[in-house]
Amino acid sequence: MARTKKKVGTYPSGMILFSLTLALFLIGFCAVLALHSKKLVTYIRENYEIRAFLDKDLGNKKIKDLQETIGSRPYILQTNSEPQIKLVTKEEAAKEFIAETKEDFSKFLGENPLHDSFRLKLNEGYFEEAKLQEVKQDLEQINGVFEVVYQENLVDSINKNITKIYVVMSAFAIILLIIIVILMNNTIRLALHSQRMLIRSMQLVGATNGFITRPFLLRGMWQGLLAGVIAVGMLLIGLQLAISNLPELAMFQDVEKIAILMAAIVGLGVLIGFLSTFQAVNRYLGLTLDELY
Structure with a gap:
């Protein structure tokens, strides 16, 4: 063979x-x-929200001007050229609070102590403690902004x-x-x-x-x-x-x-x-x- x-x-x-x-x-x-x-x-970073609480008794025009001012800041996330800012009125905030806690504070307070607020989404590059502090300081210097808050421990943990x-x-x-x-x-x-x-x-x-x-x-x-x-x-x-x-x-x-x-x-x-x-x-x-x- x-x-x-x-x-x-x-x-x-x-x-x-x-x-x-x-x-x-x-x-x-x-x-x-x-x-x-x-x-x-x-996705997580760009959907994380910080809250900017507004001074009380601001008119609709002032709130709209504030929204445009904050929306022009470089750290605000833009989606399809639209700044990611959501207005939450104090009435809406009260409803959310009551739904979460099952307690109606208006019955014993007699008024709504909450503030109108903006919920802001930031660009991914600002998702760190030092830059978030800079964003907080910048926003709080704007006339009409009462306070800016975010969960510091959560950001560090993430x-x-x-x-x-x-x-x-x-x-x-x-x-x-x-x-x-x-x-x-x-x-x-x-x-x-x-x-x-x-x-x-x-x-x-x-x-x-x-x-x-x-x-x-x-x-x-x-x-x-x-x-x-x-x-x-x-x-x-x-x-x-x-x-x-x-x-x-x-x-x-x-x-x-x-x-x-x-x-x-x-x-x-x-x-x-x-x-x-x-x-x-x-x-x-x-x-x-x-x-x-």
């Missing part, structure tokens, strides 16, 4: 493709989590927890990438073991290192490309399943950034395939005959 002739650049690749696809999927999954976490953080989440996710991603690179190097090196004698034979007949290496590199890059495409497909399917089960996730989607991420995953697959194969082939190119055996 005729012996199958080995062709340079061919080696068992099923395990390499599986390992690289899984690795790229995990990297992509972490990146998608990071993207959604960033959008979620932005910022500290966000920092911890980013640190943990960054550390996990770096460790994962290191493990993946080591795993791929070892996997490809083992796969190329069956080709070591063929590589040596080509060297003996005068083939250059570049000529020997080229088919391996092309195959490695092709495997990286295929693994990247499969990983991207798995991620997209996973995203669609997540959105179908939790429709609220759709508001955190950033199509442009997700498209860039998917392209980066494919590119990373090609790069890992190229570098891992290059390193493994070069190792066999430098071995002596005794070391090959």
Whole structure:
């Protein structure tokens, strides 16, 4: 029976493709989590409200002028060119208070002691203690503003927890990438073991290192490309399943950034395939005959 002739650049690749696809999927999954976490953080920060209580007995015109003045401040969030300021009258505030506490203070006070107020949403960049204090001081200097309040402990707690989440996710991603690179190097090196004698034979007949290496590199890059495409497909399917089960996730989607991420995953697959194969082939190119055996 005729012996199958080995062709340079061919080696068992099923395990390499599986390992690289899984690795790229995990990297992509972490990146998608990071993207959604960033959008979620932005959503939380931009929907956090501070309250500016107004002096009593202000007329409607004065309140309207105040709203325009505050709305022009650079720290006020603008959505579709509209400043995010909501007027809450003292009557509305009284209704909210009674609904929450189940106590009607007007029965024993005989009057409504609450103030009209503005509920303000700020740009994300102002969501830290020092800048919030500056916003508070600036607003309280405006004629007609009685007092500005916000939950200081809550802001500190949110910022500290966000920092911890980013640190943990960054550390996990770096460790994962290191493990993946080591795993791929070892996997490809083992796969190329069956080709070591063929590589040596080509060297003996005068083939250059570049000529020997080229088919391996092309195959490695092709495997990286295929693994990247499969990983991207798995991620997209996973995203669609997540959105179908939790429709609220759709508001955190950033199509442009997700498209860039998917392209980066494919590119990373090609790069890992190229570098891992290059390193493994070069190792066999430098071995002596005794070391090959």
